[in-house]
Amino acid sequence: MGGGGFDGSITTSAYSPGVAQAGYATIATNHGHNGSGIEPPIWALNPEMLAEYGYLAVPRVLSPAKAILKSRYGAQQFAAAKMVYEGCSGGGRQGLIQAQRYPDLFDGVISRAPANAYTAQFLWYQKVAKQLAKPGANLTSGKVKALASAVLAKCDALDGLADGLIGRPDACTFDVSSMRCNGAETDSCFTDPQLETVNAIYEPTNVAGYVWPGFPFGGEEFSPTGIQAWGGFGPSALGQGFIQYMVAQSPSLNWLDVDPAQYTSRLAFLAGQIDAVNPDLSRFKARGGKLILWTGLTDWLITPHNATNYYTKVVEAAGGQAPADEFVEYFTAPGVDHCSNALGTGQGADLVNLVGPMFDWIEKGVKPSSAGIVATQSNALAGQTAKQRPLCKFPEYAKYNGTGDPNSAGSFSCVKP
Numbered sequence: 001m002g003g004g005g006f007d008g009s010i011t012t013s014a015y016s017p018g019v020a021q022a023g024y025a026t027i028a029t030n031h032g033h034n035g036s037g038i039e040p041p042i043w044a045l046n047p048e049m050l051a052e053y054g055y056l057a058v059p060r061v062l063s064p065a066k067a068i069l070k071s072r073y074g075a076q077q078f079a080a081a082k083m084v085y086e087g088c089s090g091g092g093r094q095g096l097i098q099a100q101r102y103p104d105l106f107d108g109v110i111s112r113a114p115a116n117a118y119t120a121q122f123l124w125y126q127k128v129a130k131q132l133a134k135p136g137a138n139l140t141s142g143k144v145k146a147l148a149s150a151v152l153a154k155c156d157a158l159d160g161l162a163d164g165l166i167g168r169p170d171a172c173t174f175d176v177s178s179m180r181c182n183g184a185e186t187d188s189c190f191t192d193p194q195l196e197t198v199n200a201i202y203e204p205t206n207v208a209g210y211v212w213p214g215f216p217f218g219g220e221e222f223s224p225t226g227i228q229a230w231g232g233f234g235p236s237a238l239g240q241g242f243i244q245y246m247v248a249q250s251p252s253l254n255w256l257d258v259d260p261a262q263y264t265s266r267l268a269f270l271a272g273q274i275d276a277v278n279p280d281l282s283r284f285k286a287r288g289g290k291l292i293l294w295t296g297l298t299d300w301l302i303t304p305h306n307a308t309n310y311y312t313k314v315v316e317a318a319g320g321q322a323p324a325d326e327f328v329e330y331f332t333a334p335g336v337d338h339c340s341n342a343l344g345t346g347q348g349a350d351l352v353n354l355v356g357p358m359f360d361w362i363e364k365g366v367k368p369s370s371a372g373i374v375a376t377q378s379n380a381l382a383g384q385t386a387k388q389r390p391l392c393k394f395p396e397y398a399k400y401n402g403t404g405d406p407n408s409a410g411s412f413s414c415v416k417p
Contacts, residue, residue: 001028002087002094004339006241007053008035015088015112015339016355024355025072027065031057031094038237044245054273055097058085062105082362086355088112088339089302096276096310099291103284108358112294113302113339116276116310119267120210121302122246123260125239127207128200130256137197142187147198148220150179155217160400163387165335165348167397169216169297169304170417176202208260208267213305219298219337219346246270279313284327290361291328292354292368296336298346304332311394329369330394335387341379349375349389349409369393374409390414 001011011028013019019026032052033043043049052060070078085106087095092114099109115121132138152166154174159167166172176198181189190198204214243255247263247270260267281291291314295307311330318324335348352375357368373391380386385407389398392414404411 001026002058002085002091003029003031003037004088004090005037005238006035006039006041007031007090008033008037008039011087011091014086014355016086016110016353017351018353019355022356025069027061029057029061039241040251041241041245042251044241045249050246050273055101058094058098059102059105082107082359084108084110084355084358084362086110086112086358088114090115092116093118093274093276099281099284099289100276100278103281103287103289106289107362108290108292109284110292110294110354110358112354113296113299113304114276114293114307114310115302117210117212117306118274118276119271120207120212121306122239122242123207123210123267124205124212125236126243126255126258126260127205128197129236129239131197131200133256134193134196136191137193139190139194139197140187143190143194144221146188147176147179147190150174151217151220159334159397160402161406163400163406165387166218166297167334167399168417169218169334170395172217174217208264210267210271213303213309215300215303216297216305219300219335277310279310279317281314281318281327285318288362289327290358292358293328293330294352294354295332296338296340296346296348296350297332297334298336298348299338301338308332308394325367329367331368331391332394332397333375333391334389334398341377347377347379347387349377349387351376351378352391 001014003011008030010030032049044053083106085095085098092111093116095109095111096114096116098105151172151174152164155166155168155172156162156164158171176195179190180195181191185191202214205212240255243258244251244253247260247266248258293307293311295304297304307330314328315321315324333348333350335346336350337346340350341348352373357371357373360366360371361368375389375391377387387407388409390409390412392398396414396416398412399415400406401411401413
């Protein structure tokens, strides 16, 4: 099981529900240091600890872990066992590290909302924080809510049902400039500096040669526009730690004053240590490895476009859709925040067991997309029915059939755009 953020602790629960009850043997690592996951990464000043965080920890911990398993279950049973990796965010990145650099370690990798374009992502955090710090560019919570409401009103029903979830962000064409203030400023409009901030969220950016694709419409209340409301959590804390301890290697510097363009060699080194963007998974495929990618479509921390872009490149590198389908499938979850609804108030179906389907794919040849997987909302309020949705393989989406219980997965069909 993977970690997340700056790591530092042992993961004790899987993202797939039911793993503990199913009796799997589970392995985890703190990735070479102790910490809370968001506190300043002082350990990154140590080259060996940085390498542990970037790519070495999982391969290193597997050797003693396998020895324990072999002793516990016996050589014959251990030799027949299959090994699966599951992680989200930083853990999703770590999973892709294994598939790309250590293709013989795992039979299956489940990578949820991967932070695999790590350097570009963390440079983008700094860029947005710089924008928010400009005079008059910050956004009140009221303005963010107004934006979220306007986007929802325009694009909610694109999947056939107005249910508070945007199931087709790819088809949403909301015009942000329509909310420009024409008179006195209110919480329902944006000044020109504030429009620059909003556009910085949605538009692709290039910082020192590292491109970040921006965010789709939907989930604006949980996007990086809300940095100032999180008390330092999320993009601000992560971006600051990255710039001070990994890039500039000088904690005393104001992280917003650091110019990434002055650290091109260091950024290239960090990308080599941490990023997991290589789409060539031919070695992983050749040894029979399987990969499941998954992301929430209202993820406010790592844009869903990141996973989509990586998947598209993997398909291309594999030689097209048919050969890619042999070993990789990608799923998206409308209305789901970063990794789940736990850190926000997303209302999508976020709980889904991907470990069971992965083992079925490895051991029985049953592809997850043909297994009829259903996801369930984790945070339904008392007295409310939890939403359920079919898990649809990209680029398909869950379209409402026009009749039936809107909370039932059976009322939706996976269809192509």
